[in-house]
Amino acid sequence: MKIKALALLAAMTATTAMAQTAPHERQARDIYEKVIAFRTAAGHGQMPKMTDYLVGVLKAGGVPQADIAILPLGETNAMVVRFPAAGKPSKKPILFSAHMDVVDARPEDWTRDPFRLIEENGYFFGRGTSDNKAGVTALVSTIVRLKAEGFKPKRDLVFAFIGDEETLMATTKLVAAHPWVKDAEFAINTDAGGGALDESGKPVIYLVQGAEKTYATFELTVPNPGGHSSRPRSDNAIYDLAAALARLQAYRFPVMANALTRDYLGAVGKSMPGEVGEGLRAFAANPQDQKASDYLATQPEFVGTTRTTCVATMLNAGHAENALPQKATATVNCRIFPDVKVADVQAELARVVANPAIQFKVLNDPQPSPVSEMRPDVMAAITRAIHVDYPGVPIVPYLESGGTDGKIYRIAGIPTFASSGLFTKTSDMFAHGLNERLAVPAFYKGLGHIYRVTKDLGGR
Ligand SMILES: [Zn+2]
Structure with missing residues (x-):
């Protein structure tokens, strides 16, 4: 034996x-x-x-x-x-x-x-x-x-x-x-593109990237005449910027969906238990289902596939502890849904922060790119190739939030x-x-x- x-x-x-x-x-x-x-x-x-x-x-x-x-x-x-x-x-x-x-x-x-x-x-x-x-x-x-x-x-x-x-x-x-x-x-x-294994090493899903969000970084600047800190004034670059960022934090860009993101969220939803799976399936079935999109907005892994996102990533303000700030700047990084213009996102940010004194500058050179419609010949070849080593694993297109x-x-x-x-x-x-x-x-x-x-x- x-x-x-x-x-x-x-x-x-x-x-x-x-x-x-x-x-x-x-x-x-x-x-x-x-x-x-x-x-x-x-x-x-x-x-x-x-x-x-x-x-x-x-x-x-x-x-x-x-x-x-x-x-x-x-x-x-x-x-x-x-x-x-x-x-x-x-x-x-x-x-x-x-x-x-x-x-x-x-x-x-x-x-x-x-x-x-x-x-x-x-x-x-x-x-x-x-x-x-x-x-x-x-x-x-x-x-x-x-x-x-x-x-x-x-x-x-x-x-x-x-x-x-x-x-x-x-x-x-x-x-x-x-x-x-x-x-x-x-x-x-x-x-x-690639496959996910669960922690026991079992293949869960294979993803084929068919589109990317646009990466754009904005710098928001509040200028101010400043002055002596013993004589505070009603406008203050730091407070004004902080108020703008609080409005940005509370704001969500409109829900968006296309064939690719609906396929993706629906397929992932099928393999996920509980509330997350339910939210994903409901959104895939109807992106206008507000309960589903509100729920997914609380899920960092999925929020980016449901809308444009912008988030504050860096702050810089003031020049001396005893001086009123002459300038406050925030860096806001956006991941923009395909087919949405960078200028439209900037205009929306300006509307949301609701302070015409705030100056906007685009820090990078954003490269908006179209969605690549999934081709049956390509999906079939990838499926055949993946199923040799990972039989039966679902093959699903996705929208990349990175780049x-x-x-x-x-x-x-x-x-x-x-x-x-x-x-x-x-x-x-x-x-x-x-x-x-x-x-x-x-x-x-x-x-x-x-x-x-x-x-x-x-x-x-
Ligand atoms: Zn790489």
Whole structure:
């Protein structure tokens, strides 16, 4: 009995080990290790070195130099790789995208060296392990694997590697305008979309990003003549700003919904018990159900999918403890629903704070982007690919409250769907933060996902 159990265990271990050490998986792990080691945060000048390395891998894998384009921009660059159709293309190209840069990490703050791939306790640790060097690795690995198989795509496949997604997204704009890319029928972005595991590791839902909210930051300034603090006056920059912020706190932007957000909230609602599930299902059925939208407004996880949100994030006022303030400023960060204009949000904020003395300034360069209507062919390919490793898990589109450079493609007229293939537990999300990690099985399954989606869509 014991021997049999041991033999079974040995057989299982061997299967697991084999499953993770197929030749393409070993190569992908090696690529992952190499790209994590480049500190590709803005200002470190490492991007050309990383693309040199990737060009070497691609050429060794059978990609001719003529199908690789490097687009330099300042200290960084982007890379575009073409996998041409065999014969006359049946349709317009498909774009696949990942970004090579990372948010910087200070080695002294991390438990382990952030720029060394460390496999420990079932996780890969390192800056970029999840955001987005797993995606870079999956795209490079897929190209090399398809070349080795002699894959003959029916249309051009184009792979973009972006050099400044975390900062300016200027290389994404270069890529979107590149002759190989600009006529793409749609794009698959590896930098968002993904699956949720519950804390026991069971897959719950898989999300495909089809739209992003617009990120806009306003600075509200109350100017005042000021004066001596022994002689308070009826108007005061700090009190006036505080009153404005209290009005903003009490205000909610109107409820909004589209096909994508209703599908999303309805599908999540089905898998959630209690009041939250009930609220989600009621809202999906009827976004004008005020009880449901009022309830969801109290749920930080869902409020952003039901309306535009604006929230005060920073304050600055006064210049001396014994002087009346000459200025008070607040920073208000907004996540604006698709198809709502930034100027309209500013006008609404001005109306809400109800003080014409308050000056408004937009601090960033907001990039409103359209919703990408879900395509049945894309959803079907993603569903088939996900169900290989996670049978039966619901596949649902969603509106991103954060942001990626997918918006640049959408603005350029290329509908974009983000699907990383990566499943994570909420407790394992450390992108941009300390000790970023990705579960080892998630990495290998993510490779399989990108490979299957590329081959499926490229073969039609
Ligand atoms: Zn990212």
